[in-house]
Amino acid sequence: MRIAGESVEREVPSREGAVYITTRHVYKVFGGRTNPYNVLGIYKIAEAKGVPVPNTAKFTAQLQDGTHTRTIGGLRSTRVSGRFFQLSKPGGERILINEIRKITNRKLLETVIEGLRNASRHGVVDPQGFIDVNRNPPLTFIDLHSRGTPNTASFEEVLEAAETQLNELAGTPSRSRTPGR
Incomplete structure (x- = not known):
């Protein structure tokens, strides 16, 4: 074909x-x-x-x-590649969080956090895509659906994990942050 x-x-x-x-x-x-x-x-x-x-x-x-x-x-x-995640499916958050924890480059992690925040603010629903910690940009959303109003619930856990990882890279204690800020 x-x-x-x-x-x-x-x-x-x-x-x-x-x-x-x-x-x-x-x-x-x-x-x-x-x-x-x-x-x-x-x-x-x-x-x-x-x-x-x-x-x-x-x-x-x-x-x-x-x-x-x-x-x-x-x-x-x-076509994008990397590790597939779908936050609405069982284990989807865990897949994304595990990949985020592999990131040791602060700038790359900041790029991931910015992408997650922007997706949350934009209201991406059924978030799914690929993450590849060896690629820049490391995060790409596919099969995009959006409601246009913030969707903090879908992104809360992964954003918290990403910010914790960022704080650990900076050598500061982790602190929780409201998604979308």
């Missing part, structure tokens, strides 16, 4: 349609009434608010499956 001339490594079903993963990109094709331009707007607003998201654009391309070819459209994002 090929999409936009790229070989598809994996096809993943999604509530909203289908996802095609290639070496460089992730293509999301929406079913039903979802307008890709509306979803793209969510990404662009979040990006403007400082939420770390992959480079995302609307696409129309050919999907070739064997001898069948059809034109499809949706969103194309730069």
Whole structure:
């Protein structure tokens, strides 16, 4: 199978349609009434608010499956890697916190904290993405949904763990901080 001339490594079903993963990109094709331009707007607003998201654009391309070819459209994002987390799933917070605890570079950790705070302020719901402590930027949110009003509850525990790690790197005692400040 090929999409936009790229070989598809994996096809993943999604509530909203289908996802095609290639070496460089992730293509999301929406079913039903979802307008890709509306979803793209969510990404662009979040990006403007400082939420770390992959480079995302609307696409129309050919999907070739064997001898069948059809034109499809949706969103194309730069493929990101690292450790996957989904805060709404069991163990999702623990995965993210464990990765945060591996960070020993203060600037990198500050970047993660800023991304988490911005996602919380922007109201990202069902937060999920990838973290890679060896990459800059280390944190990227995917499959973005937002309510536009702060969502501190989803981020409280991971922000507290990140700030504790930052304080430990600075050699100061940890102190709890309200998410989004």
